[in-house]
Amino acid sequence: MKRAKCIEAIYPELQDKLVVTIMGACAQELYDLGHCENFFYLQHAMGLASSIGLGLALNLPQEKVVVLDGDGSVLMNLGTLTTIARYNPPNLVHIIFDNGSLLSTGGFASHTTSGITDLAAIARGAGVQNVAAVSTPMDFIAAAADAFENDGYSVIVAKVEATGPDHFGMDLKLPENAFRFERYIKERKQMRTKLHN
Amino acid sequence: MTVSRDNSLAVYQGIKDAGIRFITALPETWLVYLLQLAEDDPDMTLIEVAKEEEAIGIAAGAHFAGQPNLLLMQNHGFLAAINGIVSLAMLYRVPLCMLIAHRGHMGEPYPWHTQGGIVTEPVLRALNIPFDYARDHQTVARQIKEAYTYSLSSLSPVALMLSRDLMED
Ligand SMILES: Cc1ncc(C[n+]2csc(CCOP(=O)(O)OP(=O)(O)O)c2C)c(N)n1
Numbered sequence: 441m442k443r444a445k446c447i448e449a450i451y452p453e454l455q456d457k458l459v460v461t462i463m464g465a466c467a468q469e470l471y472d473l474g475h476c477e478n479f480f481y482l483q484h485a486m487g488l489a490s491s492i493g494l495g496l497a498l499n500l501p502q503e504k505v506v507v508l509d510g511d512g513s514v515l516m517n518l519g520t521l522t523t524i525a526r527y528n529p530p531n532l533v534h535i536i537f538d539n540g541s542l543l544s545t546g547g548f549a550s551h552t553t554s555g556i557t558d559l560a561a562i563a564r565g566a567g568v569q570n571v572a573a574v575s576t577p578m579d580f581i582a583a584a585a586d587a588f589e590n591d592g593y594s595v596i597v598a599k600v601e602a603t604g605p606d607h608f609g610m611d612l613k614l615p616e617n618a619f620r621f622e623r624y625i626k627e628r629k630q631m632r633t634k635l636h637n
Numbered sequence: 638m639t640v641s642r643d644n645s646l647a648v649y650q651g652i653k654d655a656g657i658r659f660i661t662a663l664p665e666t667w668l669v670y671l672l673q674l675a676e677d678d679p680d681m682t683l684i685e686v687a688k689e690e691e692a693i694g695i696a697a698g699a700h701f702a703g704q705p706n707l708l709l710m711q712n713h714g715f716l717a718a719i720n721g722i723v724s725l726a727m728l729y730r731v732p733l734c735m736l737i738a739h740r741g742h743m744g745e746p747y748p749w750h751t752q753g754g755i756v757t758e759p760v761l762r763a764l765n766i767p768f769d770y771a772r773d774h775q776t777v778a779r780q781i782k783e784a785y786t787y788s789l790s791s792l793s794p795v796a797l798m799l800s801r802d803l804m805e806d
Contacts (some may be wrong), residue, residue: 484725485694486692487691487694488694488697488721490693491686491693493698494684494698495694495699495700495702496701499703515689517690519686519691520694523686553752617729618729619730621679625701625703629703
């Protein structure tokens, strides 16, 4: 299973959600499908995509937040799973693409390559109630649909091949991405209040 | 050493007066009353992290969500959070208001705090993070408000160091 194909399969579903991705290959694969104002690409700080997702989810209970994470990034901030499990935001979907590789930085094997380390088991051990481990596109799509549909912090560990795009680059400066993402959220909030009144 | 209950209350009142309703923190002795106050306050959300670097991500998410927020940690937690501060907050121009218990400086009896105490200010300077020391319960509320305001206007991390004079009786 390829991550790019997984992201493509859920891309239509991402339109009405807030999406935070990790750096490099994953960010590029999402961007190449077409940038949307509700996408935030965390291009460097490894491990913190999930923490940003938690900060968003806790403060925007009416939004669904989706984090597209990687094995290397999660391994750098394993504590995040325990923190998110503790506060258990019902509107956070945490997809970890486990390619067993530090792909965006030369493809070195990560600790999950060996098969000894099992991220889904770690998530369960951290106290996450909804954990799915998938390795086929059908299972991935079903797990994602389930997580998008239902309330509850869910972690989906998707085993994918260690392949990525053959090019990197975005027509989007990093602070510009942050400013526009913040503005998009603000405008959505304003729209919701208007609709409500 | 006893932590000052009264001055902790002054700090907490300052946090509330600044309009903050969301705190991300990692516990530390000097913060004990502050965290209790936050926990008991139905108008405040307190998120405790496993490691301070997480708090930088959570604060960024809260900022994107339009939620006035700040961080509470000790200086060793600040040191543990530096890549997040640099590669998320500074890189993306996300404001951060950090209240940092400045352990390990003048008067510190515990050896384990001292190296962190010594390097904290030089590291803040190296990172170009504006900082100030809070020493007086009468001015700390204003300093918190000013630090918060400045983080928003400068789109930068700002640190207010909670000193021994303020946090201990
Ligand atoms: C603190 C830190 N150390 C090292 C790097 C270099 N680096 C960039 S991408 C990356 C690998 C990311 O791995 P993963 O999250 O699994 O995503 P993948 O690239 O495999 O899609 C590394 C180690 C970094 N960005 N930050």
